[in-house]
Amino acid sequence: MSSLHGGSVPVVALAVFQGLLAARHTDCRGATLLALESAATPCAAGRSAVAQDARYLEEVRALAADAGVQRAFRAIEELEPRTHGDLILLTEIPAPPFKEEQRAKRYAEMLREAGLDSVYIDEVGNVIGVRRGRSSEKTVALDGHLDTVFPEGTDVRVRIRGDTLFAPGIGDDTRGLVLVLTVLRAMNQAGIQTEGDVLFIGTVGEEGLGDLRGVKHLFSAEGPPIDAWIAVDGGDEGRVLHQGIGSRRYRITFRGPGGHSWGAFGLANPHHALGRAVRYFAESADGYTRTGPQTSYNVGRIGGGTSVNAIPFESWMEVDMRSVSPQRLAGVDSILQTSIRRALDEENAVRRHGPPLTADVEKVGDRPSGEIPSSTPIVQRAIAATRYFGTEPAPGTGSTDSNIPIAKGLPAITIGRGGVGDGGHSPGEWWLNEKGDIAIKKALLIVLAEAGLATRRPATP
Numbered sequence: 001m002s003s004l005h006g007g008s009v010p011v012v013a014l015a016v017f018q019g020l021l022a023a024r025h026t027d028c029r030g031a032t033l034l035a036l037e038s039a040a041t042p043c044a045a046g047r048s049a050v051a052q053d054a055r056y057l058e059e060v061r062a063l064a065a066d067a068g069v070q071r072a073f074r075a076i077e078e079l080e081p082r083t084h085g086d087l088i089l090l091t092e093i094p095a096p097p098f099k100e101e102q103r104a105k106r107y108a109e110m111l112r113e114a115g116l117d118s119v120y121i122d123e124v125g126n127v128i129g130v131r132r133g134r135s136s137e138k139t140v141a142l143d144g145h146l147d148t149v150f151p152e153g154t155d156v157r158v159r160i161r162g163d164t165l166f167a168p169g170i171g172d173d174t175r176g177l178v179l180v181l182t183v184l185r186a187m188n189q190a191g192i193q194t195e196g197d198v199l200f201i202g203t204v205g206e207e208g209l210g211d212l213r214g215v216k217h218l219f220s221a222e223g224p225p226i227d228a229w230i231a232v233d234g235g236d237e238g239r240v241l242h243q244g245i246g247s248r249r250y251r252i253t254f255r256g257p258g259g260h261s262w263g264a265f266g267l268a269n270p271h272h273a274l275g276r277a278v279r280y281f282a283e284s285a286d287g288y289t290r291t292g293p294q295t296s297y298n299v300g301r302i303g304g305g306t307s308v309n310a311i312p313f314e315s316w317m318e319v320d321m322r323s324v325s326p327q328r329l330a331g332v333d334s335i336l337q338t339s340i341r342r343a344l345d346e347e348n349a350v351r352r353h354g355p356p357l358t359a360d361v362e363k364v365g366d367r368p369s370g371e372i373p374s375s376t377p378i379v380q381r382a383i384a385a386t387r388y389f390g391t392e393p394a395p396g397t398g399s400t401d402s403n404i405p406i407a408k409g410l411p412a413i414t415i416g417r418g419g420v421g422d423g424g425h426s427p428g429e430w431w432l433n434e435k436g437d438i439a440i441k442k443a444l445l446i447v448l449a450e451a452g453l454a455t456r457r458p459a460t461p
Protein backbone atom coordinates (compact mmCIF):
# COMPACT_ATOMS: atom_id res chain seq x y z
CA MET A 1 0.00 0.00 0.00
CA SER A 2 1.66 3.16 -1.19
CA SER A 3 0.21 5.39 1.51
CA LEU A 4 2.38 3.58 4.01
CA HIS A 5 5.69 4.54 2.55
CA GLY A 6 5.51 8.13 3.76
CA GLY A 7 8.94 8.97 2.41
CA SER A 8 8.26 12.70 2.60
CA VAL A 9 7.12 12.80 6.24
CA PRO A 10 8.52 15.92 7.88
CA VAL A 11 10.52 14.56 10.75
CA VAL A 12 10.28 16.32 14.09
CA ALA A 13 13.55 15.57 15.75
CA LEU A 14 12.60 14.93 19.35
CA ALA A 15 15.48 12.71 20.12
CA VAL A 16 18.51 11.39 18.35
CA PHE A 17 19.78 8.08 19.59
CA GLN A 18 23.51 7.94 19.71
CA GLY A 19 26.15 5.97 21.51
CA LEU A 20 24.26 2.72 20.99
CA LEU A 21 27.17 0.98 19.37
CA ALA A 22 29.27 1.34 22.51
CA ALA A 23 26.40 0.30 24.77
CA ARG A 24 25.89 -2.94 22.87
CA HIS A 25 29.49 -3.82 22.38
CA THR A 26 29.46 -6.99 24.48
CA ASP A 27 26.43 -8.39 22.67
CA CYS A 28 28.07 -7.72 19.35
CA ARG A 29 31.24 -9.55 20.20
CA GLY A 30 29.35 -12.55 21.50
CA ALA A 31 27.12 -12.67 18.46
CA THR A 32 30.03 -12.38 16.05
CA LEU A 33 31.90 -15.18 17.74
CA LEU A 34 28.92 -17.43 17.34
CA ALA A 35 28.60 -16.43 13.70
CA LEU A 36 24.88 -15.95 14.05
CA GLU A 37 22.93 -16.18 10.85
CA SER A 38 20.31 -13.74 11.94
CA ALA A 39 21.53 -11.86 14.95
CA ALA A 40 25.12 -10.95 14.35
CA THR A 41 24.62 -8.51 11.58
CA PRO A 42 23.32 -5.49 13.47
CA CYS A 43 26.69 -5.38 15.14
CA ALA A 44 28.71 -5.70 12.00
CA ALA A 45 27.12 -2.71 10.39
CA GLY A 46 26.67 -0.59 13.49
CA ARG A 47 23.57 1.33 14.41
CA SER A 48 22.14 4.38 12.80
CA ALA A 49 20.85 7.35 14.73
CA VAL A 50 17.15 7.82 14.09
CA ALA A 51 14.94 10.81 14.64
CA GLN A 52 11.55 10.32 16.25
CA ASP A 53 8.45 11.88 14.74
CA ALA A 54 6.37 13.08 17.72
CA ARG A 55 3.06 12.06 16.12
CA TYR A 56 3.89 8.40 16.46
CA LEU A 57 4.79 8.74 20.13
CA GLU A 58 1.39 10.35 20.64
CA GLU A 59 -0.27 7.58 18.66
CA VAL A 60 1.39 4.85 20.70
CA ARG A 61 0.54 6.56 24.00
CA ALA A 62 -3.09 6.92 22.99
CA LEU A 63 -3.25 3.27 21.90
CA ALA A 64 -1.70 2.06 25.14
CA ALA A 65 -4.26 4.05 27.12
CA ASP A 66 -7.20 2.43 25.32
CA ALA A 67 -9.30 0.24 27.64
CA GLY A 68 -9.17 -2.74 25.27
CA VAL A 69 -5.41 -2.49 24.93
CA GLN A 70 -5.07 -2.24 28.71
CA ARG A 71 -7.09 -5.47 28.96
CA ALA A 72 -4.75 -7.07 26.41
CA PHE A 73 -1.72 -5.96 28.44
CA ARG A 74 -3.20 -7.62 31.54
CA ALA A 75 -3.95 -10.73 29.48
CA ILE A 76 -0.30 -10.90 28.39
CA GLU A 77 0.76 -10.81 32.06
CA GLU A 78 -1.80 -13.42 33.09
CA LEU A 79 -0.81 -15.62 30.16
CA GLU A 80 2.83 -15.82 31.30
CA PRO A 81 2.58 -19.41 32.65
CA ARG A 82 0.91 -20.48 29.41
CA THR A 83 3.51 -18.65 27.31
CA HIS A 84 6.20 -20.48 29.30
CA GLY A 85 4.53 -23.82 28.59
CA ASP A 86 4.07 -23.02 24.89
CA LEU A 87 7.78 -22.21 24.60
CA ILE A 88 8.85 -25.54 26.07
CA LEU A 89 6.33 -27.49 24.02
CA LEU A 90 7.35 -25.93 20.70
CA THR A 91 11.09 -25.99 21.40
CA GLU A 92 10.89 -29.74 21.97
CA ILE A 93 9.39 -30.32 18.51
CA PRO A 94 12.46 -30.51 16.24
CA ALA A 95 12.48 -28.20 13.22
CA PRO A 96 15.72 -28.87 11.33
CA PRO A 97 16.36 -27.03 8.05
CA PHE A 98 13.89 -28.25 5.40
CA LYS A 99 12.11 -30.41 8.00
CA GLU A 100 9.75 -28.04 9.75
CA GLU A 101 6.53 -30.04 9.07
CA GLN A 102 6.01 -31.44 12.55
CA ARG A 103 6.43 -28.12 14.28
CA ALA A 104 4.36 -26.37 11.62
CA LYS A 105 1.45 -28.77 12.21
CA ARG A 106 1.48 -28.18 15.94
CA TYR A 107 1.85 -24.42 15.53
CA ALA A 108 -1.17 -24.36 13.22
CA GLU A 109 -3.16 -26.25 15.87
CA MET A 110 -2.08 -23.76 18.52
CA LEU A 111 -3.26 -20.83 16.38
CA ARG A 112 -6.62 -22.59 15.99
CA GLU A 113 -6.83 -23.28 19.73
CA ALA A 114 -6.11 -19.58 20.29
CA GLY A 115 -9.28 -18.76 18.36
CA LEU A 116 -8.46 -18.42 14.68
CA ASP A 117 -10.89 -20.09 12.27
CA SER A 118 -8.79 -19.59 9.20
CA VAL A 119 -5.42 -21.29 9.61
CA TYR A 120 -3.59 -23.03 6.78
CA ILE A 121 -0.21 -24.38 5.78
CA ASP A 122 0.83 -23.13 2.35
CA GLU A 123 2.64 -24.94 -0.52
CA VAL A 124 6.11 -24.46 0.96
CA GLY A 125 5.16 -25.16 4.59
CA ASN A 126 4.53 -21.72 6.09
CA VAL A 127 1.78 -21.58 8.74
CA ILE A 128 -0.65 -18.70 8.21
CA GLY A 129 -3.49 -17.72 10.53
CA VAL A 130 -5.89 -14.98 9.46
CA ARG A 131 -7.62 -12.66 11.93
CA ARG A 132 -10.10 -10.54 10.03
CA GLY A 133 -10.42 -6.83 10.69
CA ARG A 134 -13.52 -4.64 10.38
CA SER A 135 -12.70 -3.17 6.99
CA SER A 136 -9.95 -5.55 5.79
CA GLU A 137 -8.50 -2.64 3.81
CA LYS A 138 -4.99 -3.52 4.82
CA THR A 139 -3.12 -6.66 5.88
CA VAL A 140 -0.45 -6.64 8.58
CA ALA A 141 1.70 -9.74 9.13
CA LEU A 142 3.38 -10.72 12.41
CA ASP A 143 5.98 -13.43 11.88
CA GLY A 144 8.35 -15.79 13.66
CA HIS A 145 10.39 -18.49 11.91
CA LEU A 146 9.73 -22.18 12.46
CA ASP A 147 13.13 -23.55 11.47
CA THR A 148 16.28 -23.88 13.57
CA VAL A 149 19.86 -24.40 12.38
CA PHE A 150 20.11 -27.75 14.19
CA PRO A 151 20.25 -31.01 12.23
CA GLU A 152 17.97 -33.98 12.74
CA GLY A 153 18.79 -35.96 15.85
CA THR A 154 19.85 -32.93 17.94
CA ASP A 155 18.66 -33.25 21.53
CA VAL A 156 16.09 -30.45 21.77
CA ARG A 157 14.77 -31.24 25.24
CA VAL A 158 14.57 -28.15 27.44
CA ARG A 159 16.76 -28.22 30.56
CA ILE A 160 15.70 -25.87 33.32
CA ARG A 161 18.22 -24.47 35.78
CA GLY A 162 16.74 -21.91 38.13
CA ASP A 163 14.71 -19.65 35.86
CA THR A 164 16.92 -20.23 32.83
CA LEU A 165 15.79 -22.46 29.97
CA PHE A 166 18.48 -24.24 27.96
CA ALA A 167 17.76 -25.80 24.56
CA PRO A 168 18.90 -25.45 20.97
CA GLY A 169 16.56 -23.04 19.20
CA ILE A 170 14.75 -21.84 22.31
CA GLY A 171 15.47 -18.19 21.60
CA ASP A 172 16.11 -18.29 17.84
CA ASP A 173 13.35 -18.35 17.01
CA THR A 174 10.95 -20.47 19.06
CA ARG A 175 10.44 -17.60 21.46
CA GLY A 176 9.53 -15.47 18.41
CA LEU A 177 6.82 -17.98 17.45
CA VAL A 178 5.44 -17.96 21.00
CA LEU A 179 5.45 -14.17 21.08
CA VAL A 180 3.36 -14.12 17.89
CA LEU A 181 0.93 -16.67 19.40
CA THR A 182 0.63 -14.71 22.65
CA VAL A 183 -0.19 -11.48 20.82
CA LEU A 184 -3.07 -13.37 19.20
CA ARG A 185 -4.30 -14.84 22.50
CA ALA A 186 -4.19 -11.42 24.17
CA MET A 187 -6.09 -9.74 21.31
CA ASN A 188 -8.78 -12.40 21.51
CA GLN A 189 -9.06 -12.38 25.30
CA ALA A 190 -9.33 -8.59 25.31
CA GLY A 191 -11.87 -8.59 22.47
CA ILE A 192 -9.80 -6.22 20.35
CA GLN A 193 -11.07 -5.44 16.88
CA THR A 194 -8.72 -4.07 14.25
CA GLU A 195 -9.54 -2.27 11.02
CA GLY A 196 -7.11 -4.24 8.87
CA ASP A 197 -6.59 -7.99 8.78
CA VAL A 198 -3.73 -9.43 10.83
CA LEU A 199 -1.83 -12.52 9.70
CA PHE A 200 -0.07 -14.62 12.34
CA ILE A 201 2.72 -16.43 10.56
CA GLY A 202 5.35 -19.09 11.19
CA THR A 203 7.78 -19.23 8.24
CA VAL A 204 9.98 -22.05 7.01
CA GLY A 205 13.53 -21.70 5.73
CA GLU A 206 14.79 -18.56 7.45
CA GLU A 207 18.13 -20.05 8.43
CA GLY A 208 21.19 -20.89 6.33
CA LEU A 209 20.52 -22.77 3.13
CA GLY A 210 16.79 -22.35 3.73
CA ASP A 211 17.61 -19.05 2.02
CA LEU A 212 14.40 -17.33 3.20
CA ARG A 213 12.33 -19.67 1.05
CA GLY A 214 9.26 -19.28 3.27
CA VAL A 215 9.11 -15.51 3.18
CA LYS A 216 10.15 -15.46 -0.50
CA HIS A 217 7.06 -17.55 -1.24
CA LEU A 218 4.82 -15.26 0.82
CA PHE A 219 5.94 -12.25 -1.23
CA SER A 220 5.69 -14.07 -4.56
CA ALA A 221 2.64 -14.04 -6.82
CA GLU A 222 1.27 -17.09 -4.94
CA GLY A 223 1.40 -15.41 -1.51
CA PRO A 224 -1.43 -13.56 0.24
CA PRO A 225 -1.54 -9.76 -0.03
CA ILE A 226 0.63 -8.27 2.73
CA ASP A 227 0.95 -4.51 3.22
CA ALA A 228 3.15 -4.41 6.33
CA TRP A 229 5.51 -6.99 7.81
CA ILE A 230 6.74 -7.35 11.39
CA ALA A 231 9.23 -10.17 12.00
CA VAL A 232 10.18 -11.23 15.51
CA ASP A 233 13.71 -12.56 15.51
CA GLY A 234 16.82 -11.88 17.57
CA GLY A 235 17.27 -10.82 21.11
CA ASP A 236 17.67 -7.12 21.64
CA GLU A 237 14.74 -5.57 23.47
CA GLY A 238 15.28 -2.36 21.49
CA ARG A 239 15.86 -4.04 18.14
CA VAL A 240 14.21 -2.28 15.20
CA LEU A 241 15.82 -3.53 12.00
CA HIS A 242 14.81 -1.67 8.89
CA GLN A 243 17.82 -2.47 6.70
CA GLY A 244 18.48 -5.91 5.29
CA ILE A 245 22.01 -7.19 4.79
CA GLY A 246 22.06 -9.08 1.53
CA SER A 247 24.13 -12.16 0.90
CA ARG A 248 25.07 -14.42 -1.98
CA ARG A 249 26.50 -17.88 -1.61
CA TYR A 250 28.03 -20.16 -4.18
CA ARG A 251 29.37 -23.65 -4.45
CA ILE A 252 31.98 -23.69 -7.19
CA THR A 253 33.34 -26.94 -8.65
CA PHE A 254 36.24 -27.30 -11.08
CA ARG A 255 36.15 -30.66 -12.86
CA GLY A 256 38.54 -32.62 -15.10
CA PRO A 257 39.41 -36.22 -15.96
CA GLY A 258 41.83 -36.76 -13.05
CA GLY A 259 44.64 -39.28 -13.21
CA HIS A 260 47.99 -40.48 -11.89
CA SER A 261 50.25 -37.71 -10.61
CA TRP A 262 53.21 -39.14 -12.60
CA GLY A 263 51.61 -41.18 -15.34
CA ALA A 264 49.00 -38.57 -16.31
CA PHE A 265 51.12 -35.52 -15.51
CA GLY A 266 50.22 -32.59 -17.71
CA LEU A 267 46.43 -32.96 -17.33
CA ALA A 268 44.70 -29.80 -16.16
CA ASN A 269 44.48 -29.89 -12.35
CA PRO A 270 41.21 -28.74 -10.69
CA HIS A 271 42.96 -27.91 -7.39
CA HIS A 272 45.47 -25.73 -9.19
CA ALA A 273 42.61 -23.89 -10.87
CA LEU A 274 40.81 -23.47 -7.55
CA GLY A 275 43.96 -22.11 -5.93
CA ARG A 276 44.28 -19.50 -8.66
CA ALA A 277 40.61 -18.59 -8.30
CA VAL A 278 40.89 -18.07 -4.52
CA ARG A 279 43.99 -15.93 -5.00
CA TYR A 280 42.50 -13.66 -7.67
CA PHE A 281 39.21 -13.37 -5.78
CA ALA A 282 40.78 -12.59 -2.40
CA GLU A 283 43.23 -10.07 -3.87
CA SER A 284 40.64 -8.12 -5.86
CA ALA A 285 37.90 -8.37 -3.24
CA ASP A 286 40.25 -7.04 -0.59
CA GLY A 287 40.83 -3.81 -2.50
CA TYR A 288 37.16 -3.52 -3.42
CA THR A 289 35.83 -3.88 0.14
CA ARG A 290 38.21 -1.46 1.85
CA THR A 291 36.07 1.54 0.92
CA GLY A 292 32.35 2.17 0.45
CA PRO A 293 29.37 0.50 2.15
CA GLN A 294 30.37 -2.43 4.36
CA THR A 295 30.88 -5.59 2.33
CA SER A 296 32.38 -8.96 3.26
CA TYR A 297 33.65 -12.03 1.43
CA ASN A 298 34.65 -15.46 2.65
CA VAL A 299 35.82 -18.75 1.17
CA GLY A 300 34.33 -20.95 3.85
CA ARG A 301 34.92 -24.53 2.73
CA ILE A 302 37.23 -26.24 0.27
CA GLY A 303 37.31 -29.91 -0.75
CA GLY A 304 37.97 -32.57 -3.36
CA GLY A 305 40.80 -34.89 -4.35
CA THR A 306 41.42 -38.58 -3.76
CA SER A 307 45.10 -39.05 -2.94
CA VAL A 308 48.41 -37.24 -2.70
CA ASN A 309 49.59 -39.03 -5.85
CA ALA A 310 46.43 -38.43 -7.89
CA ILE A 311 45.43 -35.46 -10.02
CA PRO A 312 41.97 -34.73 -8.60
CA PHE A 313 38.91 -35.04 -10.81
CA GLU A 314 37.21 -32.26 -8.88
CA SER A 315 37.93 -29.34 -6.57
CA TRP A 316 35.20 -27.34 -4.88
CA MET A 317 34.73 -24.35 -2.59
CA GLU A 318 31.87 -22.58 -0.87
CA VAL A 319 31.86 -18.79 -0.85
CA ASP A 320 29.76 -16.30 1.12
CA MET A 321 29.54 -12.57 0.36
CA ARG A 322 27.47 -9.94 2.19
CA SER A 323 26.71 -6.27 1.88
CA VAL A 324 24.27 -3.64 3.04
CA SER A 325 24.32 -2.28 -0.52
CA PRO A 326 22.83 -4.22 -3.47
CA GLN A 327 25.36 -2.56 -5.83
CA ARG A 328 28.35 -3.56 -3.70
CA LEU A 329 27.02 -7.09 -3.37
CA ALA A 330 26.72 -7.31 -7.14
CA GLY A 331 30.22 -5.85 -7.40
CA VAL A 332 31.95 -8.38 -5.17
CA ASP A 333 29.96 -11.16 -6.86
CA SER A 334 31.25 -10.05 -10.24
CA ILE A 335 34.83 -10.12 -8.90
CA LEU A 336 34.23 -13.75 -7.91
CA GLN A 337 32.87 -14.68 -11.34
CA THR A 338 35.77 -12.96 -13.13
CA SER A 339 38.30 -14.69 -10.87
CA ILE A 340 36.80 -18.11 -11.64
CA ARG A 341 36.87 -17.53 -15.41
CA ARG A 342 40.45 -16.23 -15.30
CA ALA A 343 41.61 -19.19 -13.17
CA LEU A 344 39.88 -21.66 -15.47
CA ASP A 345 41.38 -20.13 -18.62
CA GLU A 346 44.89 -19.99 -17.16
CA GLU A 347 44.83 -23.56 -15.84
CA ASN A 348 43.51 -24.84 -19.17
CA ALA A 349 46.19 -22.87 -21.01
CA VAL A 350 49.03 -24.55 -19.09
CA ARG A 351 47.74 -28.11 -19.53
CA ARG A 352 49.98 -30.28 -21.75
CA HIS A 353 47.38 -32.79 -22.86
CA GLY A 354 43.85 -33.98 -22.14
CA PRO A 355 40.47 -32.19 -22.13
CA PRO A 356 39.98 -28.75 -20.59
CA LEU A 357 38.57 -28.30 -17.08
CA THR A 358 35.04 -27.06 -16.56
CA ALA A 359 33.78 -24.82 -13.78
CA ASP A 360 30.31 -25.26 -12.34
CA VAL A 361 29.04 -22.23 -10.43
CA GLU A 362 25.99 -23.08 -8.32
CA LYS A 363 24.21 -20.34 -6.42
CA VAL A 364 23.18 -21.79 -3.04
CA GLY A 365 22.02 -18.60 -1.34
CA ASP A 366 20.60 -15.27 -2.38
CA ARG A 367 19.25 -12.79 0.13
CA PRO A 368 18.56 -9.33 -1.22
CA SER A 369 19.71 -6.24 0.65
CA GLY A 370 17.83 -3.00 1.03
CA GLU A 371 16.62 -0.34 3.38
CA ILE A 372 13.38 1.41 4.15
CA PRO A 373 13.72 4.98 5.42
CA SER A 374 13.59 5.43 9.18
CA SER A 375 10.82 7.99 8.58
CA THR A 376 8.51 5.19 7.38
CA PRO A 377 5.51 4.92 9.76
CA ILE A 378 6.21 1.28 10.68
CA VAL A 379 9.76 2.16 11.76
CA GLN A 380 8.54 5.23 13.63
CA ARG A 381 5.84 3.19 15.35
CA ALA A 382 8.34 0.55 16.45
CA ILE A 383 10.71 3.21 17.77
CA ALA A 384 7.86 4.94 19.60
CA ALA A 385 6.62 1.65 21.11
CA THR A 386 10.14 0.79 22.23
CA ARG A 387 10.53 4.16 23.92
CA TYR A 388 7.08 3.87 25.48
CA PHE A 389 8.37 0.94 27.53
CA GLY A 390 11.53 2.81 28.49
CA THR A 391 14.01 1.04 26.21
CA GLU A 392 16.40 2.84 23.89
CA PRO A 393 15.58 1.83 20.34
CA ALA A 394 18.43 0.21 18.43
CA PRO A 395 17.71 0.68 14.73
CA GLY A 396 20.00 -1.12 12.38
CA THR A 397 20.66 -3.83 9.90
CA GLY A 398 20.21 -7.58 9.88
CA SER A 399 19.67 -10.64 7.78
CA THR A 400 16.17 -11.90 8.57
CA ASP A 401 12.82 -12.67 6.95
CA SER A 402 12.32 -8.90 6.58
CA ASN A 403 15.04 -8.74 3.91
CA ILE A 404 12.50 -9.82 1.32
CA PRO A 405 9.77 -7.19 1.87
CA ILE A 406 12.44 -4.53 2.56
CA ALA A 407 14.13 -5.28 -0.77
CA LYS A 408 10.71 -4.85 -2.42
CA GLY A 409 10.33 -1.44 -0.76
CA LEU A 410 7.47 -2.62 1.46
CA PRO A 411 7.15 -1.42 5.07
CA ALA A 412 8.88 -4.11 7.11
CA ILE A 413 10.86 -4.37 10.33
CA THR A 414 12.35 -7.02 12.58
CA ILE A 415 11.94 -6.61 16.32
CA GLY A 416 13.39 -8.48 19.30
CA ARG A 417 11.83 -11.50 20.99
CA GLY A 418 12.36 -10.02 24.51
CA GLY A 419 13.78 -11.52 27.65
CA VAL A 420 17.49 -12.25 27.81
CA GLY A 421 19.42 -15.06 26.19
CA ASP A 422 22.49 -16.02 24.26
CA GLY A 423 24.23 -18.88 22.50
CA GLY A 424 22.02 -18.78 19.41
CA HIS A 425 22.99 -21.39 16.78
CA SER A 426 24.86 -23.37 19.45
CA PRO A 427 23.74 -26.37 21.53
CA GLY A 428 24.18 -24.27 24.68
CA GLU A 429 21.53 -21.73 23.68
CA TRP A 430 19.58 -20.32 26.62
CA TRP A 431 16.74 -17.91 27.32
CA LEU A 432 15.48 -16.28 30.48
CA ASN A 433 12.12 -14.60 30.91
CA GLU A 434 13.30 -11.27 32.26
CA LYS A 435 10.51 -8.77 31.50
CA GLY A 436 9.66 -10.84 28.44
CA ASP A 437 6.08 -9.50 28.60
CA ILE A 438 7.32 -6.10 27.44
CA ALA A 439 8.41 -7.41 24.03
CA ILE A 440 4.95 -8.99 23.60
CA LYS A 441 3.16 -5.77 24.55
CA LYS A 442 5.44 -3.80 22.24
CA ALA A 443 4.70 -6.12 19.31
CA LEU A 444 0.97 -5.78 20.07
CA LEU A 445 1.20 -1.98 19.99
CA ILE A 446 3.04 -1.99 16.64
CA VAL A 447 0.50 -4.41 15.13
CA LEU A 448 -2.42 -2.30 16.37
CA ALA A 449 -0.84 0.95 15.18
CA GLU A 450 -0.31 -0.57 11.73
CA ALA A 451 -3.64 -2.39 11.43
CA GLY A 452 -5.62 0.36 13.15
CA LEU A 453 -7.81 -0.20 16.19
CA ALA A 454 -11.42 -0.25 15.00
CA THR A 455 -12.34 2.34 17.65
CA ARG A 456 -9.44 4.73 17.01
CA ARG A 457 -7.98 6.62 14.10
CA PRO A 458 -4.32 5.88 13.32
CA ALA A 459 -1.81 8.68 12.79
CA THR A 460 -1.87 9.67 9.13
CA PRO A 461 1.50 9.87 7.43
Ligand SMILES: [Zn+2]
Nearest residue numbers: 038172173233
Ligand atom coordinates in the same frame (compact mmCIF):
# COMPACT_ATOMS: atom_id res chain seq x y z
ZN1 LIG B 1 16.32 -16.34 13.72
